[in-house]
Amino acid sequence: MSIDTRDSFTGKFGVIAAAAGSAVGLGNIWRFPYVVGENGGGAFLLVYLLFILAIGIPVMLSELLIGRRAQKNVFGAFKSLAPNYPVFMVVGIMGVGAAFMILAFYSVVAGWTLEYTYLAVGNNLLDMSSSELSTFFKEFSESKTGPVIWMVVFMLLTGAIVIGGVKKGIERYTKILMPVLFVIIVVLGIKSATLEGAGEGFAFLFKPDFSKVTGNVILEALGQAFFSLSIGMGVIATYGSYIQKKENLLETAVSVSMADTLIAVLAGVAIFPAVFAFGIDPTAGPGLVFETLPNVFKHMAGGYIFSVAFFFLLVIAALTSSVSLLEVVVAYFSEELGMKRSWATIVATVSITLFGLMAVFSSSIFNFFDYTTANILLPLGGILISIFVGWILGKLKAKEELSAHGGKVRMIGVIMIILKFIAPIAIGLVFLNGIGIL
Ligand code: PFF
Numbered sequence: 001m002s003i004d005t006r007d008s009f010t011g012k013f014g015v016i017a018a019a020a021g022s023a024v025g026l027g028n029i030w031r032f033p034y035v036v037g038e039n040g041g042g043a044f045l046l047v048y049l050l051f052i053l054a055i056g057i058p059v060m061l062s063e064l065l066i067g068r069r070a071q072k073n074v075f076g077a078f079k080s081l082a083p084n085y086p087v088f089m090v091v092g093i094m095g096v097g098a099a100f101m102i103l104a105f106y107s108v109v110a111g112w113t114l115e116y117t118y119l120a121v122g123n124n125l126l127d128m129s130s131s132e133l134s135t136f137f138k139e140f141s142e143s144k145t146g147p148v149i150w151m152v153v154f155m156l157l158t159g160a161i162v163i164g165g166v167k168k169g170i171e172r173y174t175k176i177l178m179p180v181l182f183v184i185i186v187v188l189g190i191k192s193a194t195l196e197g198a199g200e201g202f203a204f205l206f207k208p209d210f211s212k213v214t215g216n217v218i219l220e221a222l223g224q225a226f227f228s229l230s231i232g233m234g235v236i237a238t239y240g241s242y243i244q245k246k247e248n249l250l251e252t253a254v255s256v257s258m259a260d261t262l263i264a265v266l267a268g269v270a271i272f273p274a275v276f277a278f279g280i281d282p283t284a285g286p287g288l289v290f291e292t293l294p295n296v297f298k299h300m301a302g303g304y305i306f307s308v309a310f311f312f313l314l315v316i317a318a319l320t321s322s323v324s325l326l327e328v329v330v331a332y333f334s335e336e337l338g339m340k341r342s343w344a345t346i347v348a349t350v351s352i353t354l355f356g357l358m359a360v361f362s363s364s365i366f367n368f369f370d371y372t373t374a375n376i377l378l379p380l381g382g383i384l385i386s387i388f389v390g391w392i393l394g395k396l397k398a399k400e401e402l403s404a405h406g407g408k409v410r411m412i413g414v415i416m417i418i419l420k421f422i423a424p425i426a427i428g429l430v431f432l433n434g435i436g437i438l
Contacts, residue, residue: 014171015247016255019230019239021174023260025321026109027228029185029314030289031370032264033271035224037282040212041204045268047213047221052261055426056225058418059382060236061253061402062389067240068249069393069401073331074234077241082392091384092332095233098377099328102227104355105369106325107158109286110318111150111360112141116290117311125294126303130278133294137287147360152353154315158322159349162330163342174320181313182263184306188270188293191300198273204282205272219434222427223375228260232378232385235324238331245404250411270296286366326352379431383424390419 036044070077075092082088119125128136140146161170192198226232243249271292275282278295282288293310297303326348333344359366389398395416402409432438 013175015239015243015252016259017175017178018171018242019236019252019256020259021171021178021317021320022230022235022239022324023228023256023321024178024263025317026106026113026314027224027230027321028260028264029267029317030109030113030286031374032224032228033268034284034286034288035220036205036268037272037275037288038285039217039220040209041272041282042206042208043210043213044217044221045205045265046208047218048225049261051222051225052229052257054418055222055382055423056229056231057253057257058415058423059226059231059385060229060257061250061415062385062419063231063234063236064240064243064249064253065389065398065401066385066393067237068243068245068404069397071241073241073335074237074328075332075336077234077237078388082388085388085392088384088388088392091381091388092234092336094377094381095235095328096332098233098373098381099235099325100352100355101369101377102373103155103158103322103325103329103352105359105366106318106322107151107154107352107356108147108359108366110154110315110322111147111152112290113311113314113318114150114154115140115146116294117308117315120297120304120307120311123304125307126298128294130280130291130295134280134284134287134291137290141287142363144360148357151356151360154318154322155349155353155356157319158326159345161319161323162326162349163345170320170323174316177313177316178320180309181317182266184310184313185263185266185270187306188296188310189266192270192273192277192296195273195277195296195299197277200276201271201273202269204276205268215430215433215436215438218430219375222379222430222434223371226378226382227374228264229257230321230324232381233328234381235328237385238327239324249402250409250415286370375434376431379427383427386419386423386427390416390421390424 066077066081070081072080074095075089078088078092116125230236271289274292274296278292280292284291294307297307300306329348329352330341330344333339333348334341339347359369395412398416399409399412402412429438
């Protein structure tokens, strides 16, 4: 699939697989558990699920709709759908900024997964004790050479996929590999659930303690929903432009969101019982998954194979997401700034890698990129996207696009109310409250 030849996905599974490839990634397996852990567990999960349903799905639907209607990447889409409202082009610009910043820290974490794949292959993870694993992660992530090398390797892989157009191949393998990752997470979940002391982890994850809910916790839940679904910056709109008219967009949005959420929750089930069983601090932050899961592999029959497969597949999941992020920047450089596509890819890859170096060298820059993109840029994009479909495109055109497959449009009334009022107001309030302005 390339941006300049407007081909389309073959059939429903192709669309869902590609959008799910972008959505399912480190956000589900690395970010979700650590953010849940930092924000108090069960109550956060509940707020998160509510945001996925009430805001995530409608915004994802809006992006698909915008892309398919305009048959263009996100900048071109707003330009052609609303030439009189240049303000919406901001979504495209913010999207490029967000893609830049997300990739800068995403590639660092993906680099960690490459290191862990390497360690797993060499069978170096399974004989570390729980405290050794924690110390190892801290020392490794604070060191410079290893993380820089792996981050660069990951960015080169991402750049090579975008430039070489081998995405078709990736998509083909993803359809096989991602279900395998899913099975591994389920098996890990079962193992983790049967550990001694697992109950405490389940209680943490599923028993809401509403006293833990603050303005910032709600904002983090909203940000995680946007980040995990890849919405708010035009990635899904770009994919929407490749979807054939006969496909049902609502079904696509619901399936992708459900698959994404299921994987995140399963990752939580695999991790939290183990966190408590092995005495790890649930608020450990970005290292949580890396410090926890090797303990589970250690206690499993076939732990070696599982550890290698898990980290390898996590790298693949990260790649199918990073490719979608790089694509946004490359599309902008090539289609809006007129660069040749291959040159645009090189420039984007190199400059993002340089940004990524900052995230390796400074954990506050890492945290700044992580927090700002998920909790500020993506929700702001979400407000504009909702307003655009709710107020500018309007019900008639939205309905027309949604019913392009000839079927009847379900829930359009509710969706329009959400897009016109609920989503923009709720996101706005959560946002102002979370950053302490309200
Ligand atoms: N959704 C991806 C994940 O969960 O890993 C990350 C991501 C990809 C965020 C693309 C935003 C985006 F546009």
